Amino acid sequence: RAKSAGGNRFELADEEADARAITRHGLTTALPTALERGEFFIEYQPLVHLGDGSVRGAEALVRWLHPQHGVLGPDRFIPLAEHTGLIVPLGRWVLEESVRQARVWRERHSDTGPMRINVNLSPCQLSHPGLVQDTVEILERTGVRPDALCLEVTESALIGADDDLLKPLRRLAEMGVDIALDDFGTGYSNLANLRRLPVSVLKLDRSFTQSMQQFPADPVDLKIVEGIVTLAHSLDLTVTVEGVETGAQAEQLRILGCDTAQGWYYARPGPPDRLHELALVDATA
Ligand code: C2E
Ligand code: MG
Ligand code: MG
Ligand code: MG
Numbered sequence: 001r002a003k004s005a006g007g008n009r010f011e012l013a014d015e016e017a018d019a020r021a022i023t024r025h026g027l028t029t030a031l032p033t034a035l036e037r038g039e040f041f042i043e044y045q046p047l048v049h050l051g052d053g054s055v056r057g058a059e060a061l062v063r064w065l066h067p068q069h070g071v072l073g074p075d076r077f078i079p080l081a082e083h084t085g086l087i088v089p090l091g092r093w094v095l096e097e098s099v100r101q102a103r104v105w106r107e108r109h110s111d112t113g114p115m116r117i118n119v120n121l122s123p124c125q126l127s128h129p130g131l132v133q134d135t136v137e138i139l140e141r142t143g144v145r146p147d148a149l150c151l152e153v154t155e156s157a158l159i160g161a162d163d164d165l166l167k168p169l170r171r172l173a174e175m176g177v178d179i180a181l182d183d184f185g186t187g188y189s190n191l192a193n194l195r196r197l198p199v200s201v202l203k204l205d206r207s208f209t210q211s212m213q214q215f216p217a218d219p220v221d222l223k224i225v226e227g228i229v230t231l232a233h234s235l236d237l238t239v240t241v242e243g244v245e246t247g248a249q250a251e252q253l254r255i256l257g258c259d260t261a262q263g264w265y266y267a268r269p270g271p272p273d274r275l276h277e278l279a280l281v282d283a284t285a
Contacts, residue, residue: 023069028080030066035090039065042098043269046278047118047240050254050261055279057116059152059262060098061269062090082124091125096138099149101272103142109279118150118180123157131168135177146176150201154182158197166198173198180240184228191231202232204258206243212252213245222256229257 034040044058064072081087102117109115125131139146151172158165158181169179180201181194185208204225211221232239241253244263253261267278 024080027066027069027072027077028084031077031081031084031086031090034064034066035086035093039067040090040093041065042094042101042272044098044101044272044275045262045269046267046275047116047260047262048266050241050250050258055115055275056260057102057118057148057150058275059118059269060094060101060120062094078122082122085124087122087124088128088130091122092130092134092138095119095135096142099138099142099144102148103144104272105275105279106144106148108276115275115279116148116150116178117144118152120152120182121157123153126153126157126165126168132171135172136175146172147178150178150180152180152182152203153199155184155186161197166196170198173200183242185224191228194231194235194237199237201238201240202228203240203242204228209241209243209245209249209253209263212249217252222252225253225256225258233257 041063042060043063044060046055047057047059048054049056062074062078064077066072078087081090098117098119102115105115121131135149135151139149151169153169173179178201179197179199180203181197181199182203183205184202185205208221208225211218212225229239238260239258240260240262241258242262244250244253244261244265246265249263250261250265267274
């Protein structure tokens, strides 16, 4: 675009780049105080069983209520927090806060079965030596069982991971914590590699869900998803699909054998009480 527009567009592009850099710098320096001041909050998005439509749990998604910029999504600040190391205390806060929330749901919905909580882990948290200890302490403090917790790690974070990096995940998996491979299918998925990883859930990336949008869906994509699901199930893994926006997608993915779904079709990420409502509607339906 800048190319065809001539000289002053370049200046404009420069100014925009400057403005972005200033914001980035400003956000980076504001991160530690933001954590102290309680400017972060968590939205929860329900995880729905494709077979019977019941709410089985939720994924915790962090947001920052910035005093000047309003609500910022994780893509705006997680990379900065990773860069500065703040991701470790921030991630610990997200874990404790959302596990606490799972405990509240469980108390209020003992009749709707176990409510599970999914929490995203960044690669920096994986290589931080306190991960296992912090998780154990949080579970003990909140009285939540390890098998109600699922930690999501992206496929790219585990690409070429050596044993040192996998060790804490193995420890957690042995305790009963589920490990999910997030955004599966976007990286250099080496399917054989799956056997080496202590994962029990595959989260199929949104790009697959998107290709189920057209009718009829791309036959090659259908085959790929079918193949992934078959392989996953034969390895005793559960398959969750991300980004389900329409009923048609949900139906297609259910037919292909996916187990759980998440997406705007069911609910956008929202405050914890929304999940109470969704689960209650579900229980009385
Ligand atoms: P993710 O873990 O893959 O989370 C799913 C993202 O897809 C979320 O974006 C969610 O809001 C969005 N989404 C859900 N349903 C739909 C849908 O139907 N259509 C579309 N178009 N999008 C949908 P969000 O909340 O902006 O989070 C982005 C990423 O930030 C997450 O991707 C995750 O990698 C990261 N993240 C979020 N919270 C945390 C956290 O506490 N710690 C760390 N380390 N990363 C986090
Ligand atoms: Mg995730
Ligand atoms: Mg994901
Ligand atoms: Mg994703």
